[in-house]
Amino acid sequence: MNNDLYNHDLEPDVDMPAEFIERQNRHSAKVSESADSFIPRRQFLKMSGIAGGGLVLAFSLSRSPRAKAAHHGESDSTEFSPNAFIQIKPDGTIVIAAKNPEVGQGIKTFLPMIIAEELEVPWESVTVEQSAIDAKRFGPQSAGGSQSTPRNWDPLRQAGAVARAMLIAAAAKTWGVSESKCNADQGFIINESNGKKLSYAELATTAASLPIPDGKTVPLKKRSEYKILGKFIPGVDNQALVTGQPLFGIDQQLPGLLHAVYVKCPSFGGTVNSANLDAIKARPGIVDAFVLEGNGVDNELSAGVAILAKSTYEAFQAEKALQVDWNHDPASKESWTDFQKQAREITSKPGKATEEQGDFSAAQSEAKTVVESFYTYPFLSHSNLEPQNCTAWFRDGKMELWAPSQTPQSIAGMLSKLLDIDQSNIEVNQLRIGGGFGRRLLNDFACEAAAIAHKVDAPVKLMWNRESDLAHDFYRVGGFHNLTGALDSKGRLTGLQDRTIVYTPAGGDGKRPVRGGNVRASNIQCPEIPNVRIEANSLPLQIPAGWWRAPSSCSLAWVFQSFVHELAVAAKRDHLEFLLEQFGEPRWLKKGKANVFNTERAINVTKLAAEKGDWGKPMKKRQGRGLSFYFSHLGYFAEIAEITVDSSNNVKVDRVVVAADVGMLLNKSGGENQVEGSVIDGISTLADQEITFENGAVKESNFDTYPLLRMSAQPNIEIHWLTSDYSPTGLGEPAFPPLAAAVTNAIHQATGKRIRAMPISKEGFKIV
Amino acid sequence: MPTISINVNGELREISDIDPNTPLLWALRDHLQMVGTKFGCGKGLCGACTVHLNGAAVRSCSIPISEVDGQSVTTIEGLAAKAHKLHPLQDAWMEHDVPQCGYCQAGQIMSAASLLSRNANPSDTDIDDAMAGNLCRCGTYKRIRKAIHSAATKGGAA
Numbered sequence A: 001m002n003n004d005l006y007n008h009d010l011e012p013d014v015d016m017p018a019e020f021i022e023r024q025n026r027h028s029a030k031v032s033e034s035a036d037s038f039i040p041r042r043q044f045l046k047m048s049g050i051a052g053g054g055l056v057l058a059f060s061l062s063r064s065p066r067a068k069a070a071h072h073g074e075s076d077s078t079e080f081s082p083n084a085f086i087q088i089k090p091d092g093t094i095v096i097a098a099k100n101p102e103v104g105q106g107i108k109t110f111l112p113m114i115i116a117e118e119l120e121v122p123w124e125s126v127t128v129e130q131s132a133i134d135a136k137r138f139g140p141q142s143a144g145g146s147q148s149t150p151r152n153w154d155p156l157r158q159a160g161a162v163a164r165a166m167l168i169a170a171a172a173k174t175w176g177v178s179e180s181k182c183n184a185d186q187g188f189i190i191n192e193s194n195g196k197k198l199s200y201a202e203l204a205t206t207a208a209s210l211p212i213p214d215g216k217t218v219p220l221k222k223r224s225e226y227k228i229l230g231k232f233i234p235g236v237d238n239q240a241l242v243t244g245q246p247l248f249g250i251d252q253q254l255p256g257l258l259h260a261v262y263v264k265c266p267s268f269g270g271t272v273n274s275a276n277l278d279a280i281k282a283r284p285g286i287v288d289a290f291v292l293e294g295n296g297v298d299n300e301l302s303a304g305v306a307i308l309a310k311s312t313y314e315a316f317q318a319e320k321a322l323q324v325d326w327n328h329d330p331a332s333k334e335s336w337t338d339f340q341k342q343a344r345e346i347t348s349k350p351g352k353a354t355e356e357q358g359d360f361s362a363a364q365s366e367a368k369t370v371v372e373s374f375y376t377y378p379f380l381s382h383s384n385l386e387p388q389n390c391t392a393w394f395r396d397g398k399m400e401l402w403a404p405s406q407t408p409q410s411i412a413g414m415l416s417k418l419l420d421i422d423q424s425n426i427e428v429n430q431l432r433i434g435g436g437f438g439r440r441l442l443n444d445f446a447c448e449a450a451a452i453a454h455k456v457d458a459p460v461k462l463m464w465n466r467e468s469d470l471a472h473d474f475y476r477v478g479g480f481h482n483l484t485g486a487l488d489s490k491g492r493l494t495g496l497q498d499r500t501i502v503y504t505p506a507g508g509d510g511k512r513p514v515r516g517g518n519v520r521a522s523n524i525q526c527p528e529i530p531n532v533r534i535e536a537n538s539l540p541l542q543i544p545a546g547w548w549r550a551p552s553s554c555s556l557a558w559v560f561q562s563f564v565h566e567l568a569v570a571a572k573r574d575h576l577e578f579l580l581e582q583f584g585e586p587r588w589l590k591k592g593k594a595n596v597f598n599t600e601r602a603i604n605v606t607k608l609a610a611e612k613g614d615w616g617k618p619m620k621k622r623q624g625r626g627l628s629f630y631f632s633h634l635g636y637f638a639e640i641a642e643i644t645v646d647s648s649n650n651v652k653v654d655r656v657v658v659a660a661d662v663g664m665l666l667n668k669s670g671g672e673n674q675v676e677g678s679v680i681d682g683i684s685t686l687a688d689q690e691i692t693f694e695n696g697a698v699k700e701s702n703f704d705t706y707p708l709l710r711m712s713a714q715p716n717i718e719i720h721w722l723t724s725d726y727s728p729t730g731l732g733e734p735a736f737p738p739l740a741a742a743v744t745n746a747i748h749q750a751t752g753k754r755i756r757a758m759p760i761s762k763e764g765f766k767i768v
Numbered sequence B: 001m002p003t004i005s006i007n008v009n010g011e012l013r014e015i016s017d018i019d020p021n022t023p024l025l026w027a028l029r030d031h032l033q034m035v036g037t038k039f040g041c042g043k044g045l046c047g048a049c050t051v052h053l054n055g056a057a058v059r060s061c062s063i064p065i066s067e068v069d070g071q072s073v074t075t076i077e078g079l080a081a082k083a084h085k086l087h088p089l090q091d092a093w094m095e096h097d098v099p100q101c102g103y104c105q106a107g108q109i110m111s112a113a114s115l116l117s118r119n120a121n122p123s124d125t126d127i128d129d130a131m132a133g134n135l136c137r138c139g140t141y142k143r144i145r146k147a148i149h150s151a152a153t154k155g156g157a158a
C-alpha cells in the first residue's frame, strides 16, 4: 500500500529542531545570502602566508569568487582567520577545526574524523581545535535534531578531498609526473612509478600555490578504503576531561568576574512588582541587585531579579534571602491535575479528524475485536547535569559571550534586538556543554547573562542552581491518547484511531503545536493500516515547551509501539510477526526522502533485533522479553528488552539488544556511547521521572524528586549495526524512542500487566 | 572573616575573605580558580562535586570550608601523582572513551579512585555500591564499570 499519510515533510519549527535551527541560521544576516539550500553552497579558499606557512583550506559561504585572495599569497586576516578547517603546518602537524558545539554527542571528534579520512592522514597526526562561531567561515554551527552528521557529511568529505587533490597535484608538479601516478597514503604522496614519497608538510607550500578544485568534482574515497571512519576513536577532549581542565561554560574565568543569579517568578510568565533590593544589596559580597522587565518571550528574557555577587555562594545565599512581590496576573495558573482531567474528558468524546485515511468507523463496526486503551505520559525536564549558565562581558560597546549553547549562531541576532547592539559588535564563543538533550537549543540563559552584563562594568557569569534549572526548563510536553484499534477475524489490524491532545502556545492562533508537541498519523509507523483517524484536539499551553531528546518520537514511540503489542496480544498473534505485517512490503514510502519511512530498513532492523535478542525462546516465570521499533531522526532502531520482575514488582532490566541502521557508523566509540546512553536515558525516564505543576509552577526541585538512573540499574546492552549504503545519519536521538515500549511490553509478558501511564512507578513498578 | 588554610593537591593554600559557610566546592571553583570539580545539584545528590578529604571521597558541595580548615583535599586536578603520569583510572577512562558530555566524569573518577584505594579488585556490586552517589545524565555507566575493572587489573590503586 502506498500511504499518503507518510508522505509529508516534517513541519518546520515543530517536529524537528533542525528546521528551527535552519530558520534561525537563515535569520542570521551573515548567512542569509547563501543559505539557499539544505546544505549551503560552499567553495573552498586557500590561505597561504599565515604564521608558520603551510596550506590552509577554509570553507567560504560566499558566492562571489574569492579564490583570488588566496593567489596573492597573503591572508586577509580580517575576513579569513587562520582558524580554518584544515591547516597543514610545515612541521607536519595537521590542525582540523571542529565547527559544531559539543554536547556529548562526540561531534568535536567525528566531524574532524570525516575531514581527516578524506585528507588521508593518520588520526594521530591530527590536532583538533574548536572553531569560532562564524557562519561566514564555518557554515551552520549547531547541535540538534541529530542533524550534524547528515548535514556535514558531504561538505566535510569534500573539504578533506580537496586538500588531498591539491597535495597530489603539488607532488605531480614537483616530480613532473602525471597526477594519476601519485597516490595519497597516510600523510604522504607516493610516486607509483618509483616508490618515492613526499610528506604533506613538504608539499604544503607548493600545494598552497595551486588552484583549488571544485569540491563537487574531486573524487571521494570508497567506504572500503576508510582507515579512520568506523573505528573506535576516543574523544579529543578526554585528557582535558579526566584531568579537570577548564572546558565547560561553567568553567569560564575572567579577571574581575562577577557571579550572578537571575530569579524569575516560580509561576511562568509572572512579573516583578517589587523586591527587597536594598536588603539584598546590604548583604556581604553583594555588588548589585536590580529588576529586569524582560520582553516576555519565554526563550529570550523573562522578567526577574538579578543579583550580582563576588562569589557564587554569596549570590546563591542572597537568592534565598530575596523577597519578591510577584505580579501573578500574567502568570500561568496551569495545573497538571487539571490538564489530566481535561484531557480525559476531551479525548473520551468524538472530535474532528485532523488526519484521516479510509473509513475508521466502518473498520470498527466490521471488526471482530476492538481494543480501546488510554495512554498517558508526563511532562519531562532535560536536567542537563551542568545547570544552565553563561558568561557575558559588555565593554566599549561590544558584547562578548561564552555560551554553552546548542544554537550559538542565533544568539547575536536575538541580543541585537533585545539590547539594541549591532550584530557586528556581538561575539559568541562556544564552549563544551555538560549535556544538551535539546535544552540548549533555546538561549534564554544567554539573553539573561547578556542583559545583566549590559548593566554593569564587569564580566558576569550567570549561574542557575539546580532548583531554577528544574523550575525554568522548556519541558517535553505530557500527552494523552485515547486509542482504538480494530482487528478483523484473521487478526489483522484494519483500523486505528487516536483521540489525542496537541498543545498550542497560549495566546497564539491555536494552529501550531508547541515545540516538540505534534502528533501525526505517520508517527504510528504502521503504513499498512488501511483505516486511520487522528483527532488532535488543540489545547492552549503557557508552560514553556521545548524539544527534548528525540522530540515527539520520545513519547509517541512508546504509545504506538505499546498499542501495537496490545493489539497483537488481543489478536493472539506473535508480536514480531504482527509488527512486520504492519510494515508491509519492503519499500521507501517516498524514495530519496531521508525523513520519510523506509519499510525495508524497518524490517531489516526488526528482524535483526529479533534474531540477536532470542525472539521466541522460552523465558522463566516472571521474566519477559519485549520488542519495539522506531524510526526517528533518520535512524532505524529495533530494540528488545529482557526483564525480570520480582513479587514486589521490582523490575530488573537484564539485557537490551539494539539493532540499528544509520547507514554507516562513523565512530564506533562515540556512536555506541550514544546508543548506550539512550538506553540508560530511556530506562531513567520510564522509571520515575515526572514534572508536575500547580498554579503554573513546577513542583519537582532537585534530583531527589526528579531522579536519574543509577549505576546498579544498568542492563547489559548489546548493539548490532546494520550497514547499509545510505548516507550516515545522526545518533544523538534515534536509539531513545523504542526503549520504553520494549521494557513495558516485556513487563506485560512477565506479569500480564499493561503499563498505560508513565512513569511506571505510577503503576506500582520500580526499576532496580 | 578568618583565613582558611587547606592543603590542596599537596600545596598549602590560604583563603582569606571567605564566608566560612562557603561550601568547599565553591571555595575551590571561585576562590582558588580550580574548576575541575563540578556543580550539579548542591545537595549531595549527584556526586559531580566529589573530591577526597583526607583520602576519602566526599561531596564538596555539602561541606563548609570552615570544616576543612587545616585538612588535606585532593581534587581531579591533583589526582595524578606526577604531572606526566596519570592515575590508572584516568588512563582507563581515556582508553575506554568513557565521557559523553564529560561533565560528571571528574566526580566519577574521584569516587572510583577512592573505591580502588580501599578495594583493589572490586566486583560489579562493589562498583555499583561505591558509585551509587554519582549520577551520569548521559548514561555512561557501562563504560565507567568497564574502566574501573580495567584500571583495577592494571594496579589501579596507585
Ligand code: FES
Pocket: B038, B039, B040, B041, B042, B043, B044, B045, B046, B047, B048, B049, B050, B059, B060, B061, B062
Ligand atoms: S553538586 Fe555536590 S553532590 Fe551534586
Ligand code: FES
Pocket: A104, A385, A434, A435, B099, B100, B101, B102, B103, B104, B105, B135, B136, B137, B138, B139, B140
Ligand atoms: S558524561 Fe554527561 S553527565 Fe556523565
